[in-house]
Amino acid sequence: MAIEVVWFKRDLRTSDHSPLFEASSSNLPVLCLFLVEPQRLAQPDCDPIHIEWELDCAYELRKKLEATGANLDIMHKDALEAMEEIHAKHTISRIRSHEETGTSWSFDRDKRVSEWCVDNKVEWIEYPNNGVIRGMKGRDKWKTSRDRRMGLDLLAPPKRIAGVQSKHANATMQSIGMSRRQIIHRPIPGxxxxxxxxxxxxxxxxxxxxxxxxxxxxxxxxxxxxxxxxxxxxxxxxxxxxxxxxxxxxxxxxxxxxxxxxxxxxxxxxxxxxxxxxxxxxxxxxMEPTLDTRAQNPLIDRGMNREMDEERFRAWSEGTTGWPFFDACMRSLIATGWINFRMRAMMMSAASYNLWLPWRETGLHLARQFLDYEPGIHWSQVGMQSGTTGINTVRAYSVIKQGRDHDPKGTFIRNWVSEMGSVPDKYIHEPWKMPQEIQNEVDCVIGKHYPSPIVDEASARKEGVRRTYAARSGEETREASKKVYQKHGSRRRPAVRRRGRGARDSRQAKLF
Ligand SMILES: Cc1cc2nc3c(=O)[nH]c(=O)nc-3n(C[C@H](O)[C@H](O)[C@H](O)COP(=O)(O)OP(=O)(O)OC[C@H]3O[C@@H](n4cnc5c(N)ncnc54)[C@H](O)[C@@H]3O)c2cc1C
Missing domain, CATH: 1.25.40 (Serine Threonine Protein Phosphatase 5, Tetratricopeptide repeat)
Structure with missing residues (x-):
């Protein structure tokens, strides 16, 4: 008997889920499917923390589906292989899924699945999953379309689903041969x-x-x-x-x-x-699925000519730069899988301006650390914070000022950089200024217990900004930036700067 497949991707829920809602009222049995695709596991932005989190969310979803009479097949297979196998066993009449916004590999995979559907006379219906509008060429109408979509009625979770009765696949971290990487304070899945x-x-x-x-x-x-x-x-x-x-x-x-x-x-x-x-x-x-490999304004990127420096990259990625606040942020991120927006921006800025490291490699490192890795947000932000879009203000954060502003007493630093445990408040942000006798006294000898700063923070940052502006100049480069704005720029007017409590936020709005 023919069946419908609901292909769960980045939509592991039963509520407000159009594909599941529609399938539940069709007259065909429904097979719910979630894939752990080997091709995805081989991508350089993929980390075990992502896969384990997805699997745990999928197991929670399965409990919900079981309560309706359906199940969830969690298969460790590439999409075409999985569809072939299911089709051979049950004959797929229709696939329903949400649209997915991912990097080139998922875009290409969807094209192959689409061709396979045509060849096999399988209908594939894709539904919007958020405010991303498929098929748009520019930004002029985006906000109206997004707002309209956000106002649509929420869909209730289906009460009954006629699930396909068969043995269900159940991939686990162990069965896919992936070792866990534990993080602390991990959220509860589902x-x-x-x-x-x-x-x-x-x-x-x-x-x-x-x-x-x-x-x-x-x-x-x-x-x-x-x-x-x-x-x-x-x-x-x-x-x-x-x-x-x-x-x-x-x-x-x-x-x-x-x-x-x-x-x-x-x-x-x-x-x-x-x-x-x-x-x-x-x-x-x-609108541009290559954002993880190609800068929005490639002319600026080329003009910058950032090169990999292994020593700098290691210090940056491990949190051993010798800048205590930066190191605390990186170590906290590695341990927990999360850090706030401002610190993500600072990390990317330090890599790009102070250390002049290439954004692709530093962006990949951060992608692997974020439990919430979302390619569309991530690579757009990486572009902005590395100065390669040509349409955003160059924002090079001082890691020392950020530390003084947001961790004045060094509590966060001491929490994550144990070497700094006994360093007096006065030197917590610039321990290299500590007199030698205090370094000995507090067991934090710079260059021995804790690294010397990898570069001079202020002068390296200034030099990075200077080189960035140099790379942005030139008629051809500016023309390319105008095109980036036409395609990707926000049409929202900049927020008016207010005094008092609201002022801080209007400054953030510029980051848009
Ligand atoms: C270099 C860099 C990389 C980033 N990579 C990711 C990523 O992979 N995944 C991700 O979800 N966010 C990313 N962000 C954006 C932001 O830092 C996180 O969304 C936020 O810190 C998540 O925590 P929260 O859910 O508590 O956010 P909240 O502050 O509570 O915000 C609520 C939601 O709004 C959205 N949001 C918040 N800030 C932003 C922003 N600046 N841009 C776009 N959406 C935003 C997120 O969906 C977030 O969950 C990145 C930012 C930078 C600077």
Whole structure:
């Protein structure tokens, strides 16, 4: 008997899931499928933390599906091979899936699957999964289309699904031959956990979001921490947008009754902007799937001529640069799989301007560390923070200033860089300035217990910025940047800078 396949990709949920919703009301048995594709495992941006997280989210999804009468086949196979095998056994009439925005390999794989479907007379229906609009050539209409999509009704999870009855594949880390890489404070997988995280953010953690997001310590609790759930699709962006809008409406009503709503409205307004950024950045990869290998403005990239320096790369990627705040951020990221936006930007900026390292290699290292790795956001941000788009302000962060601003007493540093445990506050950001006798006294001799700075932070950064502006100059390069803007630039007007509490956020908005 013919069947329908619901192919789960980065959408491991049953709620607000068009392919599953539609399949549940078709008159054919439904086989739910999730693939761990060998081709994907071979990509340089893939890390065991991603695969284990996806598998754990998939196991949670399977429990939900079982409650409806369906199941989930978790196969360790490339897509064509899996489809061939299922087709030979059951005859696939239709495949339903969400659209996927990934790098070239997934784009090419989808083209092959599409051809296979034509050859085998299988219908493949793809549904939008977020605010990314397929087939767009420029940005003029993007915001309207995205906002319209975010306003559509949420779909309820199907109550009954006529699942295909057969033995189900069940890939595990062990069966695919992948060793685990453990991270600490790992989130709880699955769609119920995603809803809990959203609820706790909107009921308590989020009030100081706007003022805490740039501190690596405060952001741990006060940022939403939804990103890993978005990257596996355990929750839809639309659900988060709508739930946040409802909360904002209630807050506005309360405020109009004279109630004190604290910092909630400002924080949630910042949060909504970031939810829009999520899709804005993914749209770039949708329109240019080579963003992980080719700079948005290749002329700038070529003009920069950054070269790999193994020693610098090792120090940067391991968190042994000799800049305590930077090292704390990198070590914290490696240990936990997460760090806040500002520090991600600083890490990329330090690699690109201070150390003049090529963005592809540094971007790959970060991709492998982020549990929430989302190619569309990631490679767009890597382009921005390495100065290779030609349409964004050159933003070269001082790692020492960032440390003083966001970790004034060095608590975060001491937490992650044990060598600095007894260094006095006065020297915590620049330990190389410590007199020798204090270095001996606190067991932190620079060059022995903790490295000397890999380069002079300020002068290397200035030189990096100078070289970047030099690479941006020239008629041909500027023309190429104009084209980048036409294709990818945000059409949103820059935020007006305000005084006081809001000022910090309008500065962030420039990063858009
Ligand atoms: C070099 C670099 C690489 C990055 N790589 C990724 C990545 O692989 N995956 C990823 O999800 N984010 C990435 N970001 C963006 C951002 O740092 C993370 O989305 C955020 O830190 C995730 O934590 P959160 O869910 O608590 O975010 P919150 O601050 O609570 O924001 C809510 C959601 O908004 C979206 N968002 C927030 N900031 C941004 C932003 N600047 N750009 C686009 N969307 C945003 C995310 O979906 C996030 O989950 C990167 C940023 C930089 C500078």
């Amino acid at each position: 769609q119920d956990a995603a809803m809990d995280v959203l609820r706790s953010f909107l009921s308590s953690r989020g009030e100081s979001y706007r003022w805490s997001m740039s501190s690596p310590s405060l952001a741990v609790d006060n940022c939403s921490r939804l990103a890993p759930y978005f990257s596996t699709g355990c929750i839809s962006v639309r659900r988060v947008v709508q739930t946040t809008s409802s909360k904002m409406r209630r807050l506005k009503e309360a405020r109009s009754r004279g109630e004190d709503v604290g910092g909630w409205l400002q924080s949630l307004s910042s949060f909504q902007s970031r939810l829009a950024w999520h899709c804005h950045f993914m749209q770039k990869l949708e």
